[in-house]
Amino acid sequence: MIENRPFLNLLTHLVLILGVAIVALPVWVAFVASTHTATDFSSGTIPMWPGPHLVENYSRMLDSGLSTSGTPPVARMMLNSLIMAMAIAIGKIVISVLSAFAIVYFRFPLRNFAFWCIFVTLMLPVEVRIVPTFQVVAGLGLLNSYAGLSIPLIASATATFLFRQVFLTMPDELVEAARIDGAGPMKFFRDILLPLSRTNIAALFVILFIYGWNQYLWPLLITTDAQYYTIVAGIKRMADAVDGLPQWHLVMATAVMAMLPPVAVVIGMQRLFVKGLVETEK
Template sequence: MIENRPGLDFLAHLVLILGVAIVALPVWIAFVASTHPPSAFVSGTIPMLPGPDLITNYSRMLGSGVSSSGTPPVSTMMMNSLIMALMIAIGKIAISMTSAFAIVYFRFPFRNLAFWCIFITMMLPVEVRIVPTFKVVADLGMLNSYWGLSVPLIASATATFLFRQVFLTIPDELTEAARIDGAGPMKFFRDILLPLSRTNMAALFVILFIYGWNQYLWPLLVTTSSDYYTIVAGIKRLADAVDGVPQWHLVMATAMLAMLPPVAVVIGMQRLFVKGLVDTEK
């Protein structure tokens, strides 16, 4: 029985509205700051209403960037971040699915040991192994390249564990039926496992895309050419003004533009993302 309590409904909506306001207020302040000229920040007060320079600030950052900070146009940095995030997300999903497929469906010596060796690498993020990883990337000549930005971040023990758990829930009768029909391992993988894992792949893609898009330390380390700067590292370079005051209106405009692709991915894949996290039926 569901009780009708208007007071609790009002309290629940009030808490939700307050939560949205707390989250949205910094975004609104960043947007307002990106529409004002630099003189609006001289007084030390933050304006709360949009200003007249929205088109000017955004077109400048998209078209020419800020040469004094050594940052290229935002469109170039966003393209670099997009390529890096897509390579990381797609590469992680592809490698994790095939490794989980091998661990679950193939019987080979030390199979469980191989899985636990992969799983233990979760305790070694890129920040811990950053010096030897940089040495390997430098020796392979992959500095200032999309491969150098993406390949060291592609392997994922978390994604392998997720797909392993998904494959373990698939009934053995389905595997036997595919074998009786003459389906080989790769045909079974392509025609049965991939369609059944579609929602899980979508949920993981959203998480990994945002993970790749928000990378800061590794791109900052392996890129010295402005042609390969990513958007997050670009924001940091804009804020670190060496010979002057940071142009906060341009920094905020860049930050607003940097939020658009992750938000678009989350909104566009929201239904599959939620279904992939909560749906357990196969």
């Protein structure tokens, strides 16, 4: 039974409002900055209300970009980031769900050893192995390509572990019923396991999409052709270029647009995302 305590209710709501304000204030400042001109920041004070140049600034960045930084239009960089994020999210899920299926439902020598070899790679993030990974990608001729942006980041020990835990919660009666009905391994996987794992896949897709979209170091390292710049790396290049010629209003417009796709994915898949995180029984 939950007791009705007005003071605690008021306190919790105040804490929530404060938390939202702390998170939303930088976003609001970035949006306001994107609606002004460069001269509005010369005095050192930041306006707190939107200006009249919203359409002008955003259309300029979408169509032509910031020429002084050598970056392409924002629309092109967002497309590159979208392709990279989708490839990473879908690739990680496909590889992880298949590897977890093999580890849980197939009996083969050194099965647990294979799983722990996958799990140990959690201690080797991209930043640790970035030099040998770059050498391999360069040797394969994948620099300045979508394959080079996504393939080295596809393998995921975390996703394999999560799907393994999900499959371990499946009742053994499902396997026995599938065998009685004459279903083979892939039919059991396609018709039973995947539908039951739908919410977990959706939750993991949201996390992995944001992970791929926010990649910074790897795209910055392997892309020298402006046609393959991603939006996060592009913002960094813009910020470096504007040190001599301040155009922070255009950089902020790019930053605001870079937030929109991840926010849209979270909002669009919110129900499945929450259900996939809290669901424990099938």
